[in-house]
């Protein structure tokens with residue numbers, strides 16, 4: 215074997231610098247020009263496939279300079295830009311540019327944040343990030359947890375901790391099939407689809423979900439919740455957990471967390487809050503009341519890659535007593551030499567969640583929290599909420615728009631042709647078709663990106679503003695676009711009839 219192992223994969227510092235500077239120049243131009251670009255590509259999947267071509271796996275390597283240049287063009291020309299000021303679909307935020315640099319730095323050092331010994335400072339940085347996220351939303355300092363890939367994983371992690379804590383103690387040895395207890399979980403219809411995945415994946419089955427009706431204002435109905443729990447206990451079921459949502463995906467409603475917590479305490483159930491979208495708004499003092507009771511949760515899911523503007527992926531599970539995570543996820547294979555040095559408070563993150571090897575996703579969150587600071591976030595999140603309120607007000611004022619809901623930074627509304635505005639109910643089916651067609655037209659057009667919500671069987675347009683680039687002017691222009699395209703869509707649909 216050669217004493218000097220020379221190879222293609224190891225790029226020298228000098229070469230890396232040249233490649234890196236060129237790439238950074240391209241990314242900088244991209245950041246400065248994002249406002250002037252189309253929000254998304256108009257190319258179809260098959261057009262995109264032909265752009266890539268159908269070559270087999272390359273036999274030989276190629277130059278990184280060319281690769282970087284071609285690939286950045288490929289991405290800048292054919293992507294949907296959730297950082298565009300007129301992107302407000304689903305809940306996908308614009309990403310802090312500093313996060314991109316943090317990800318580059320994290321990948322360059324490449325710590326494995328599964329074990330402390332493999333990631334000495336990175337483990338401490340993740341611990342501090344978790345502590346700061348707890349302080350950000352306002353829970354006591356004994357909450358602990360870890361970063362995961364996103365909201366679904368954050369909720370799964372908490373769900374599994376709840377299952378360990380509240381299921382019969384034999385579940386770890388006997389598995390879920392060998393218990394005679396039928397376990398139940400409680401949530402409203404507004405709960406995100408993660409709960410269905412969770413009960414399917416983790417053995418409870420979809421029949422274990424008790425879908426609790428909501429009140430007029432779309433919050434989980436506590437009276438029905440408590441009756442259902444009591445009935446289940448009387449029928450010999452084993453209730454495990456109640457899930458409250460802090461900012462539901464469709465309309466941004468926050469459940470009455472305090473009353474849910476009281477019911478959970480009374481019946482010894484785990485109280486989980488899915489705050490993947492909305493809980494960062496708790497940083498705003500004026501909104502503290504909406505989140506009252508949050509600190510009493512056994513676990514909380516939140517998503518730095520949503521309203522903390524971190525680049526994908528970053529989710530977070532916080533647990534009131536982190537020992538529940540260790541009880542659920544810790545195992546000690548003999549080939550791990552990860553024991554604690556005497557007297558040291560060591561934390562090995564593989565014992566806290568589903569992953570073993572783990573990347574350094576904490577770095578971008580940790581750096582952005584310091585870059586923006588609490589007051590900076592308070593301002594950004596308040597501005598997003600104010601823009602959403604402006605949008606709702608514009609819909610209320612416009613004779614061809616119907617404003618439907620506004621909570622946190624989500625507004626929903628419909629396009630209504632003037633001649634139908636006095637007889638909405640008899641045209642409900644048509645208005646649904648019209649607004650669905652309108653949404654598809656808008657999404658394909660690339661001028662603005664909204665998504666949809668179905669509220670009381672009405673198909674609505676939905677804008678969720680988690681976007682530090684959006685301005686009042688963008689909002690006004692978006693509403694003009696909606697009305698302009700709404701009129702066109704109505705004309706072409708009525709011609710068909």
Ligand SMILES: *Cc1c(COP(=O)(O)O)cnc(C)c1O
Pocket residue numbers: 305363364365366367369406408459461462463488489490491492517529
């Ligand atoms: C976005 C969201 C999820 C899912 O989070 P991902 O990061 O997409 O996995 C779950 N619950 C709520 C309330 C959400 O807003």
